[in-house]
Amino acid sequence: MIAILGAGSLGQLWAGYLPTAKVAFVPRHDETAVLCANSLSYRLQRFDGSARSVTVPWLTSPAGQPSLLLVTTKAGDTLGALESRLPDLPPDTPIVLFQNGMGSQQAVADRWPHRPVLAASTTEGANRPERGQTIHAGKGETWVGALTDRARPLIAPVVQALATSGLTVHGETNIHQRLWDKLVVNAGINAFTAILGCCNGDILDHKFYLQHIEPLCVEIAAVLKAEGCQPLAPDTIRERIETVARRTAKNTSSMLSDRQQGRTTEIDFINGYVARRGQALGIDVPVNQMLTEQVRQVTHASVRP
Numbered sequence: 001m002i003a004i005l006g007a008g009s010l011g012q013l014w015a016g017y018l019p020t021a022k023v024a025f026v027p028r029h030d031e032t033a034v035l036c037a038n039s040l041s042y043r044l045q046r047f048d049g050s051a052r053s054v055t056v057p058w059l060t061s062p063a064g065q066p067s068l069l070l071v072t073t074k075a076g077d078t079l080g081a082l083e084s085r086l087p088d089l090p091p092d093t094p095i096v097l098f099q100n101g102m103g104s105q106q107a108v109a110d111r112w113p114h115r116p117v118l119a120a121s122t123t124e125g126a127n128r129p130e131r132g133q134t135i136h137a138g139k140g141e142t143w144v145g146a147l148t149d150r151a152r153p154l155i156a157p158v159v160q161a162l163a164t165s166g167l168t169v170h171g172e173t174n175i176h177q178r179l180w181d182k183l184v185v186n187a188g189i190n191a192f193t194a195i196l197g198c199c200n201g202d203i204l205d206h207k208f209y210l211q212h213i214e215p216l217c218v219e220i221a222a223v224l225k226a227e228g229c230q231p232l233a234p235d236t237i238r239e240r241i242e243t244v245a246r247r248t249a250k251n252t253s254s255m256l257s258d259r260q261q262g263r264t265t266e267i268d269f270i271n272g273y274v275a276r277r278g279q280a281l282g283i284d285v286p287v288n289q290m291l292t293e294q295v296r297q298v299t300h301a302s303v304r305p
């Protein structure tokens with residue numbers, strides 16, 4: 001059985017595509033005793049337009065030990081969620097982290113270096129426009145790679161287990177590079193959309209974006225190089241950012257959506273992560289710092305009553 005910690009948009013997407021009899025959601029630690037139903041039901045609109053009702057049991061009994069744990073909490077919740085849940089899990093159960101950005105995955109691998117910890121980078125897109133409804137809004141692909149030594153031989157079986165969903169899943173030998181590749185694009189789109197309050201394509205003509213994108217790409221290129229990643233010229237980084245912004249022009253980014261719903265954003269794991277790595281490596285990162293600060297400010301403003 002595959003257990004999923006984080007019964008939100010991405011968790012419901014995987015639960016809805018994986019064979020139904022083989023998945024369960026792990027409740028929050030503080031919810032275990034107070035769940036009023038023993039399953040979660042919702043309607044999943046698949047990418048091909050078809051819709052199906054999905055019912056996923058909550059994993060309340062330690063007897064139902066999973067063969068695999070997918071972690072689909074937000075980056076900022078992940079370490080805490082695992083701190084309270086991992087004591088119940090056998091030490092050899094593979095754990096797959098689906099968080100965007102970077103920093104949360106490393107924190108988990110550092111905290112449990114002897115467990116098989118893997119990271120997934122996915123371009124699948126899911127959202128929940130209303131309670132009880134989950135939409136598979138973007139068909140993408142998922143790459144899975146090892147973060148700890150014990151996870152290395154498990155990449156292939158984990159890919160095989162996830163592929164039973166029918167979604168496209170690949171093994172990845174350099175998951176850090178894959179996570180950085182996605183982070184670079186998110187670092188050039190998400191904060192701008194959240195600050196400007198516009199969809200992805202609309203940042204491209206905005207004065208604030210045009211003023212900061214070039215120095216932002218210079219900062220990211222310097223950090224990538226110092227991190228030992230595949231070096232990218234600032235112009236190439238900008239091209240990647242703008243290709244995705246055009247391809248997803250009408251999208252509300254995850255960060256703007258978090259801002260609109262008064263939720264904590266993942267800025268600390270995107271531009272905030274680049275800023276922290278830059279500072280640690282002696283690289284000036286004023287634009288990443290400014291974007292991180294501005295997102296924190298507007299997010300704070302959006303949750304005020």
Ligand code: NAD
Nearest residue numbers: 006007008009010028072073074075077081099100125126
């Ligand atoms: P979400 O907010 O819809 O879901 C997160 C879920 O985690 C929520 O249901 C929340 O209640 C639950 N949660 C929070 N703390 C918990 C805890 N301590 N224990 C158990 N559950 C807890 O977010 P999402 O859109 O599903 O995104 C999850 C992660 O996946 C993020 O890092 C996001 O960047 C990444 N991601 C999402 C998508 C997508 O399309 N939604 C795509 C790629 C990556």
Ligand code: KPL
Nearest residue numbers: 189248251252253254255
């Ligand atoms: O990953 C995304 C996000 O919103 O987090 C992009 C690529 C910007 C698409 O909206």
